[in-house]
Amino acid sequence: MKMNGLFRTIARDGNRFTLLSNGREFFARILATIDESQDYVLVEFYLVESGRVVDDFIAAFARATQRGVRVRALFDAFGARGLTAMDRTRLKAAQVELVFFGAIDWRSFPRFFLRNHRKLLIADGVVGFTGGTGLADMFSPDVRPNDYWLDCVVEITGPVLEDWQRLFASTWKRSTHRDLDIVMRQAPAQEPGERGRVAISRGLGTHELERSVLTQVRTAKRRVWIATAYFWPSNRLRRSLRRAARRGVDVRLLLPGPHTDAPAARGASRLFYVRLLASGVVIYEYQPSFLHAKVLLCDDWASVGSSNLDRWGVLWNLDANQEIESVAFARQVEAMLLQTCERSAMLRNAADVTHHWNVTFWQWIARAILAWSARAALRLRRGVR
Numbered sequence: 001m002k003m004n005g006l007f008r009t010i011a012r013d014g015n016r017f018t019l020l021s022n023g024r025e026f027f028a029r030i031l032a033t034i035d036e037s038q039d040y041v042l043v044e045f046y047l048v049e050s051g052r053v054v055d056d057f058i059a060a061f062a063r064a065t066q067r068g069v070r071v072r073a074l075f076d077a078f079g080a081r082g083l084t085a086m087d088r089t090r091l092k093a094a095q096v097e098l099v100f101f102g103a104i105d106w107r108s109f110p111r112f113f114l115r116n117h118r119k120l121l122i123a124d125g126v127v128g129f130t131g132g133t134g135l136a137d138m139f140s141p142d143v144r145p146n147d148y149w150l151d152c153v154v155e156i157t158g159p160v161l162e163d164w165q166r167l168f169a170s171t172w173k174r175s176t177h178r179d180l181d182i183v184m185r186q187a188p189a190q191e192p193g194e195r196g197r198v199a200i201s202r203g204l205g206t207h208e209l210e211r212s213v214l215t216q217v218r219t220a221k222r223r224v225w226i227a228t229a230y231f232w233p234s235n236r237l238r239r240s241l242r243r244a245a246r247r248g249v250d251v252r253l254l255l256p257g258p259h260t261d262a263p264a265a266r267g268a269s270r271l272f273y274v275r276l277l278a279s280g281v282v283i284y285e286y287q288p289s290f291l292h293a294k295v296l297l298c299d300d301w302a303s304v305g306s307s308n309l310d311r312w313g314v315l316w317n318l319d320a321n322q323e324i325e326s327v328a329f330a331r332q333v334e335a336m337l338l339q340t341c342e343r344s345a346m347l348r349n350a351a352d353v354t355h356h357w358n359v360t361f362w363q364w365i366a367r368a369i370l371a372w373s374a375r376a377a378l379r380l381r382r383g384v385r
Contacts (some may be wrong), residue, residue, distance in 0.1 A: 007166060014189025015158030017324050019304070020131075021138040021339075027053065027155035030121055032041040034132060035059040037123040037295070040227025042168045042181050043073040043212050044120040046306070049082035052143050054135050058087065060278050062094035070182060071096045074172055076116040077104050078298045079134070097259075101175045101318075107170060110376040113334050114203050117317035118306050119153075125185030129230040130322050132294040149261065149292040152336060154304045154322050156196070161187045163198040170295040194326040196327060201307055204381040205374065209307055209321060210314060214240055216298040220249050225297040225337050227288070230262065231269040232366070238272060245280035254293075255338055257285035266368050274350045284344035294321070297337065300330040311370055315377040324361040331333035 018025035033042055033099055041064060061071045074204065075083070077100040084164045091098050099363065101116040122128040129154030137143040139151055148160050157166070162184075169180040201209040216369075224244050231253065234243075245251040253276070260266045273283055305321025316364040324330075347353060 007170070009163045009198040011167070011193050011325070012159045013194035015156065015160045015196045015325065016190045017194055017196065017322070018155040019329065019336060020129075020153045020155060021161045021336045022141060022220060023148055023151065024141045025132065025342070026129065026131065026133065027140060029054070029058050029155060029222055030153070031056060033121075033123045033127050033129070034064055036062055036069070037069050039185070040070040040072070042120070042122040042182075043071065044075075044116070044118050044168055044171065046079035046115065046117045046119060046137050046308060047077045047136050048080040049123070049134070049136040050084040050087045052213050052314060053135035053137050053140050054083065057135055058094060061091065061096050065095040067345060072172065072180065072182065074116070074168070075099075076381045078102065078115055079117075082136070086325055090313065099172065099175050100342050101171065101353040110373070111112075111380060113316040114380075115317055117313065118167075118171075118320050119170060121330060122161060122165060122168065123159060123382070124159060125165060126187045128161045129153050130156065130164070132292055132306060133179050139174075147289045149290045151292045152288065152289075152295060152304065154324070155384060156194070158190045158193060160172065160196045160198060164320075167198065167200065171318065194329060196325070197323045199265060199303065199305070199321045199323050201314065201317065203314075203316050203318050204377045205315055207314060210234065210237065210309065212323065213237065213251055213303065213309060214298060216296070216301050217241060217244055217292070217301075220244055220298040222262045223252070223297065225252045225254070226309070227249075227291065227293045227295040227337060227340065228308045228310070229256060229292045229294065230265055230308045230310045231255050231258075231272065231314075232265070232312065234314070234371065237309065238276065240284050241281055242279035244245045245276075251281045252307050252341070253281060254291065254337060254344065255283060256291045257287045257345060259286075259288075259290045261290060267367070270353055273347065273353045277347060283347040284341050285347065286340060286344045288343055291340070295333060295337065296329060297333045300327045301325050302330055302333045304323050304333075310347055312373070315370075315373050
């Protein structure tokens with residue numbers, strides 16, 4: 001359904017979803033899918049950095065294009081700044097059509113902050129993948145066995161891929177000002193199938209994805225388990241989590257521990273812990289390495305994708321999650337999250353939380369930045385320059 005050049009997604013039946021719970025598993029499966037492709041491959045990633053993982057993907061893309069497969073790659077210009085000029089040349093030499101979203105140009109300030117944070121790969125319209133990963137060595141246990149970033153990906157087959165393809169095509173057109181030159185296939189329904197919907201966040205303060213999450217948290221009866229890499233949720237979400245815990249729901253937050261790429265943000269976010277813990281929320285901080293996954297489990301409803309459910313992301317990120325209503329898939333997510341909890345430090349009360357002396361200062365700074373950015377995003381949304 002078209003709405004002002006955009007479209008609404010709907011819940012679709014007849015899908016199958018498989019959780020791939022670490023980089024060794026999901027990179028191998030995605031690369032195998034590229035090798036099995038026959039017509040086209042659509043690729044959309046925020047974080048792309050040269051290294052062994054990118055080398056493997058360039059080689060797979062080259063093999064695909066040699067078979068006549070059309071590869072269209074859409075990377076975020078800021079997130080892919082670690083992709084070397086040599087690798088960009090290699091991609092073009094492999095006949096990959098490479099496009100970048102959002103040029104790094106401070107003259108476009110503050111629009112510069114609007115980034116494409118989505119992660120997606122679709123082959124032939126029949127198999128797709130989304131999650132929190134990037135194309136970078138830090139997600140690979142084979143490259144960094146002792147400190148790889150923990151993330152997960154969901155493999156998708158079925159009619160819901162139609163919406164993922166439409167989303168890719170709309171972002172492609174937004175970046176290139178031309179239509180995607182591929183006639184996209186529609187995946188057949190699977191039997192037995194599972195119900196799923198693509199939840200979209202378009203940035204600039206739109207709340208479509210967050211509203212869906214809030215609905216599930218507010219109606220959950222048994223559990224609300226959230227894993228996220230950057231914990232700065234809205235007041236509404238924090239309040240909903242506290243209320244859920246007080247009414248007896250098992251509310252767990254799985255968050256980064258000492259290993260993170262944003263220590264100041266992690267320190268400031270810990271100031272939210274006290275009120276959550278006082279309401280009965282249990283918080284786990286992952287210990288072995290950086291927890292980068294973006295996963296939500298409410299009863300038997302799950303959401304996996306690129307959104308951290310954070311306030312900055314609502315303002316400035318194009319995000320998308322795969323929502324899934326399935327007892328079987330919920331069991332997969334439950335097993336993965338329980339395994340993550342076993343390798344985490346559990347916090348149950350305020351006495352378990354310690355703060356560095358300057359955390360309050362940095363939270364004040366973060367709040368000031370967020371207040372400014374909210375006003376800037378609203379102006380851009382209204383078309384004011």
